[in-house]
Amino acid sequence: MSSQPIKAIAFDLDGTLINSGPDLALAINLMLKELAREPLDMALIHSFVGNGAELLVKRALSGSQTVAEDLDESFYQDARARFDRLYAQNLCVNTHLYSGVRQTLEWLDEQGIAMAVVTNKPYVFTRPLLEQLHMDHYFDIVLGGDSLAKRKPDPYPLQYILEKRQLSSGQMLMVGDSRNDILAAKAAGCPSLGLTYGYNYGIPISESQPDWVADSLTALSDILNIAH
Ligand SMILES: O=C(O)COP(=O)(O)O
Ligand SMILES: [Mg+2]
Numbered sequence: 092m093s094s095q096p097i098k099a100i101a102f103d104l105d106g107t108l109i110n111s112g113p114d115l116a117l118a119i120n121l122m123l124k125e126l127a128r129e130p131l132d133m134a135l136i137h138s139f140v141g142n143g144a145e146l147l148v149k150r151a152l153s154g155s156q157t158v159a160e161d162l163d164e165s166f167y168q169d170a171r172a173r174f175d176r177l178y179a180q181n182l183c184v185n186t187h188l189y190s191g192v193r194q195t196l197e198w199l200d201e202q203g204i205a206m207a208v209v210t211n212k213p214y215v216f217t218r219p220l221l222e223q224l225h226m227d228h229y230f231d232i233v234l235g236g237d238s239l240a241k242r243k244p245d246p247y248p249l250q251y252i253l254e255k256r257q258l259s260s261g262q263m264l265m266v267g268d269s270r271n272d273i274l275a276a277k278a279a280g281c282p283s284l285g286l287t288y289g290y291n292y293g294i295p296i297s298e299s300q301p302d303w304v305a306d307s308l309t310a311l312s313d314i315l316n317i318a319h
Contacts, residue, residue, distance in 0.1 A: 109192075
């Protein structure tokens with residue numbers, strides 16, 4: 092456990108704050124339909140989430156976690172353009188905040204905790220999604236998977252925020268559902284909370300050994316050790 096008080100939190104988005112899996116699956120299956128391919132099972136598509144849109148689309152076209160070696164680049168580019176259009180049209184059909192998220196963000200805001208979003212989702216989808224879900228005002232820093240030169244599991248996005256906020260790594264908590272979040276936190280020297288309900292390639296988040304594991308974001312009040 093961090094010996095320093097937590098002053099800031101970096102939140103992952105997909106599978107942590109919002110249940111975006113249904114709409115990601117919707118857009119992927121609409122893309123496959125346009126390509127005259129069979130739809131994929133929603134759980135399988137969810138297991139492809141975590142490394143951003145490029146790998147999501149490439150995995151979907153391959154039908155597996157491992158991208159097919161013979162996947163044609165121009166076929167991918169065509170499919171990706173279709174996905175980008177279809178996901179932009181369906182960002183918020185079934186996407187919603189997980190239970191306890193809004194109340195927890197509201198409470199953290201009241202406590203003066205500085206909050207950022209660090210997602211691997213392309214930025215072009217991230218900002219409109221936060222706005223459509225009326226949660227953009229909680230975050231003064233929002234980084235998409237393509238906002239900086241490197242993305243999670245690289246620590247660079249977290250180091251970028253620490254630098255901006257003039258904080259040491261022990262003062263910022265990373266909260267996420269994927270091993271990429273925990274790997275980024277460990278590499279940056281930040282403490283981490285792993286949530287059990289999101290998308291982690293079908294693997295329990297505890298295997299990544301975050302400092303804390305919880306079933307709900309409301310656990311943050313205990314972790315931050317501030318009287319609620
Ligand atoms: O879009 C993804 O692949 C993952 O997004 P996340 O980093 O918010 O979980
Ligand atoms: Mg996630």
